[in-house]
Amino acid sequence: MTHSVEVDRRNLLQQIQERAIVHGRVTLSSGKEADWYLDLRRITLSGLAAPMVGRVMLNLTRDLAYDAVGGLTMGADPVATAMLHAAAADDDGPALDAFVVRKQGKSHGLQQRVEGPSIQGRRVLIVEDTSTTGGSALDAVTAAREAGAEVVAVAVIADRATGAAERIQADGGVPYLWAYGPNDLGIS
């Protein structure tokens, strides 16, 4: 089956608006306070929406050359695997591996921080479900570089327009792409 990028983008946005936006006072990962929250796990772990996430994120990053995708567990994990499956479903496109960056290195087993097929010497994309300060994505950028990868960019489903773009570009030295911003989501 072929999928229209515009239809996917529209349908995914509708899913996010209907199911993931939560209004109310919340404390964020960074310790900052906010008046709204995006629970994108309701989207990336949805059987209906996850395939759209994969296709929209592949399309968003179509001009970049990379062959593995991952980020800081756990928000990034279903984004990366959605992209892996979307790439696998496309007979014309190249295969894509996924990887998981642990929040801390493991102290037993192989004691790795980055799990999955080796990313050493490979061009990789760092993903997130959403970014606020960009700190989680930057943590993953650093871990991927320490594992020997070349990071080509960071891409997120939804950006909150709270400084992540500037920080990732300045401190990470890579482009930052997002599929939807607050205006798209209807939040200001």
Ligand SMILES: O=P(O)(O)OC[C@H]1O[C@H](OP(=O)(O)OP(=O)(O)O)[C@H](O)[C@@H]1O
């Ligand atoms: O840009 P930042 O300020 O780093 O915030 C964004 C991060 O916050 C959320 O994860 P959270 O830390 O809640 O952990 P989780 O992925 O384990 O749910 C989200 O999935 C991002 O990883």
Ligand SMILES: O=C(O)c1cc(=O)[nH]c(=O)[nH]1
């Ligand atoms: O900054 C965060 O922690 C954060 C913001 C948001 O909207 N959604 C989320 O899962 N985390």
